[in-house]
Amino acid sequence: MLTKNHKLNTKDAFPLTSPLFCTLAVNLSALNNRLPLWLCCLLLPFWGFGQQVYIRGEVTDEHGKPLANVAILQHSTGYVIRAGAAGGFGILSNRHVDTLTFSMDGFLSRRLPARANEYLKVELKRKPATAGSMSRLASFTQNLSRDFQQPWLTGNETYVSLVENGFVPSGAFPSTGIRLNVDRASYSNVRRFLKMNTPVPPDAVRIEEMINYFNFRYEEPPPGETFSVKSLLTNCPWNSQNQLMLVQLASRKIAPDSLPPSHLTFLIDVSGSMDMPNRLPLLKSGFRSLVQNLRDKDSVSIVVYGGTIGVWLPTAGGNEKEKIFRAIDSLEPGGSTPGESGVKLAYSVAQNHFIKNGNNRVILATDGDFNVGLRSEAELENLIATQTRAGVYLTCLGVGMGNYKDSRIQALAQKGHGNFAYIDSYAEAEKVLLHEFMQTLYTVADNASFTVHFDPAFVKHYRLIGFDNKVGAIHDPLATIEGGEIGSAYASLLLFELEPQVADLHQTIPARFHIQYHLPGDGKMLQRDFAKPINFIPWTALEKEYQLAGSVALFGMLLRNSRYTRNLDFEDVLRLARPALGNGNPSQLEFITLVQQARHIYGKRKKRK
Structure with missing residues (x-):
């Protein structure tokens, strides 16, 4: 793709209404490192300047891996060209010696002289961890080393993409951060497998998305607030020695009459696989x-x-x-x-x-x-x-x-x-x-993340349920947590399993909460702190929606074959979920059906073993 420097990345060089020219514009940079010189001459009318020499080369990272789609600014013309899928590039120039600047998100930019008679090999180095990591974490516990997390993996051979969060000592690692988002794709994907009478791949199960599929107990924040936070403690239904902390976040609701005008671009895959x-x-x-x-x-x-x-x-x-x-x-x-x-x-x-x-x-x-x-x-x-x-x-x-x-x-x-x-x-x-x-x-907050600070005087160990990280992100020393986008009128429920330091956490402040985010279109970081005593409510006295959320979490752990639920089965999920059903709620009734189907599928697997 070629764009003028002063309009970098804002407009194609060819008319968008012509599929032929659109295809040429988006694919030319991926091909130009393989174009012979005579063909480049034929393409001159599309570029709009006279060809005299051809500058060729390739772009890699420090380890020699090709970097695709690197932006290459040609100083003599002001045009930006993209490196191809294999990192190669070929640029027409009216100078035998030109100057090129190579830039890419997550890497340090480089400005280099380029000579027509030399094949240019460009190596880009990653930026420091806070700016250049390719791996994104779903959750992050401050100061928790990769060595501490290694026992959560199965040696070096991990056959699933996600690694279940383990218990963390709050004395050594009191703070943990979470990327907030409105994603719920995992629940409907799990449903598809079960309806096909097929076991669910463990890496398809993201427990936080399954819980938040139901948008449990949405309560609008106070006027003028973007978020509200509510928390409570109860018995842990799968471990009688521990307690369960539920943290409810809710985003503000945009009034329909104040919604801004929208332009939506539908990008639809119409390939043969569809x-x-x-x-x-x-x-x-x-x-x-x-x-x-x-x-x-x-x-x-x-x-x-x-x-x-x-x-x-x-x-x-x-x-x-x-x-x-x-x-x-x-x-x-x-x-x-x-x-x-x-x-x-x-x-x-x-x-x-x-x-x-x-x-x-x-x-x-x-x-x-x-x-x-x-x-x-x-x-x-x-x-x-x-x-x-x-x-x-x-x-x-x-x-x-x-x-x-x-x-x-x-x-x-x-x-x-x-x-x-x-x-x-x-x-x-x-x-x-x-x-x-x-x-x-409709977005109400960008780059939203949530941090929980546990008090070691009250909490000995804690475990975040869901928000499991990819294996690659755990191994990547540059991995960082990145905030997500939150839509209007959304409720998110976070669950932590706690091993208490004291027998009774009632009316204590075992954890403090911190949320940070941007308003849409505003680069200013906003922050709010929440800290107040947390009430303990016995499991049987919980609101039905929270009871159902706990049963959904247990269901997800069983599907992932969690090491924390090895003595439980899908019948235990049904015992938790049935009393929690709302009056004829279709999605909740469907959940019961899915648990029964899972019991049937996985029960047959056990018998075969």
Whole structure:
């Protein structure tokens, strides 16, 4: 992609309405390191300047690994060119000696002279840990060493991507931080496996997403506050020696009449892998539900990638719903999955239709099977880091089975300052994009993280339930925790299993809470502290929603084969959950059905053993 330096990353060099030129723009930098000189001459009319020499080279990190999509500023012309998927680049210049600056998110920039008769090998070094880590932690305990966490792994051979959090001594490590988000994809994905009468892969189970699927006990914060925090203690239902601390966070609700105008860019995967009833048809139904919520002042663009990469619908207002419906209904699958090109084009379209002080968002819908262009999670994170524009959010919708790439879609959502949902049914599509429209698409806080400070005088050991980290992040010495995006009217429930230092924690302050975040479009970090005595409520006296949350947590631990629930089974989950059901709540009744199905599936496995 070529852009003028003073408009860096804000506009494509070719008309967006032409799929041919869009494809050329997003793919040229990935090919130019392999173009022969005669072909470069033929491409001169597209670049707009005379070719005299060709500067070639490659970009790697300190370990010699190629770096894709590095931004290369050519000082003689002011243009920015991107390195290809293998780190190679080829640049036309009217000078035999030119100056190039190489930059990439997470790496130190380098400015170097480049000579036409020399193959340039460029090595970029990572920035310090606070700025350049590629690994992102879901939770982080201050001063907790990697050596301390090693026993949580199974030697050096870990067959799942997540490592269950273990008990931590509060005297040595009193503080732990958590990345807040509104993701709930794991629950619907787990449901899909169980309904197919199939065991659930342990790495598909993210307990915090399963708990927060239900949006337990939302209570609006006081006027003028972005968040409220409520906490309580109860018996731990799976370990009678310990206690369970529940921390409820709730975000403010944006009044419907004060919602800003929105421009939504639908980025829809129409490749051949989407040609199944549970993929593209589901997404088309979901997008139709979303469009029903649009107002006259809102607008939509549609970008597709597959056999064709291009702008399917340039733009349409919320008062042109039939036009948008026709564009959605006309989508047909076919071809490969050039996700890299599609993402680049979608962000360009979003920037061209950017609404100042509005709600600007790309909604990516895919099974995640990117088979053309960048593929690894690291490459995808780099892509989003360089393509995410200030003020443009990303929502990812995952579908499919068999080749569904959960980790890739999740990586995109996290890097794109957005959220992530898995669509396994028409009801789920309607839930996410119609009934939870505000939580999914309207942000009240960015870069939100939550820190809990335990008092060793009251708490001997603690264990965060869920928010388990990837193995790679634990091994990465540069890994950092990064805040997430929180939508309107969202409730998040955090669970900690505590080993008390004293027999009675009633009316004590065993923990203090700290939350930090940015308001959308504002770079100022806001912080709030919460500390007050925590009431102890016996498990049987808890509100039913909290009892159900505990049973969902136990269900997730059993699916993950947690070492903390080895003496329990799915019948124990049912004993906890049945008394906690609301009056005819469909999602809660469905949860009981899923537990029964899991009991049936895993019971058969035990008998076979």
